[in-house]
Amino acid sequence: MNDRILIEILLKDYYNERIFQDDYKFSPSGIYYAPPHGEAESYIEYAKNLPQFSDPEVFGFHDNAAITKNLNETGALLDALVLTSGEVGGDGADDKDAVLVALANTILAEVPDPFDMVYARKHYDTDYMQSMNSVLTQELEKYNILVSLIKSSLKELKKAIAGEALLSPALEAALISMQLNAIPAIWKTKSFNSLKPLGSYIKDLNARLAFFNDWLYNGIPRVFWINMFFFAHGFLTGAK
Secondary structure, three states: OHHHHHHHHHHHHHOOHHHHOOOOOOOOOOOOOOOOOOOHHHHHHHHHOOOOOOOHHHHOOOOOHHHHHHHHHHHHHHHHHHHHOOOOOOOOHHHHHHHHHHHHHHHHHHOOOOOOHHHHHHHOOOOOOOOHHHHHHHHHHHHHHHHHHHHHHHHHHHHHHOOOOOOOHHHHHHHHHHHOOOOOHHHHOOOOOOOOOHHHHHHHHHHHHHHHHHHHHHOOOOOOOHHHOOOHHHHHHHOO
16 A cells, blocks of 8 residues: 555656656756657766766655765764774784773773662652652663673673683674774664763763762752753653
């Protein structure tokens, strides 16, 4: 059904009597239109003059879609350049492994354990007179998932480096990311959005965890950093 609707819409724009009119264009810019009837060379010449890179309007998108596309392409290019620039660490594999193990140990030591959800639910139970209780417990659960993932993946990575466990594709990708001081992709699946390098990301994470830990044991804070929330809309709704 949806395919039929799409085809009908396309036909209304590109397969109708209006295409024979000189002033009928396929897009607002006027670049795309049915060229006048002529020799084969005239059609070839028209095609040659079309933009090398199509504007978003061709696909029915807003002009801002080009910004997203360009950012994604730039990010992919920079990631490729970083990957080809060489890995950090010592000259040998043993040195690199030692650096990675030391880095994993540092992160494991710096990132605190998951929050005590039993304590959280006991002291911040659902209360229709205080909606911020639900906001807090939901955020704690999300951070617990992230912290548990970080710690478990680092422990597995250490085992893989020591030859005690299989180096899965996800762990191998995490290993490469850590060598490049980048956030492993496996963490991003459960993480808040961040464009920071690995070291700054861990500091940011610890600051967020400290904020919610203070809230958990000392009560609702007077000042909020809205970017700390996974679900900021929930916070704004609860704060009303």
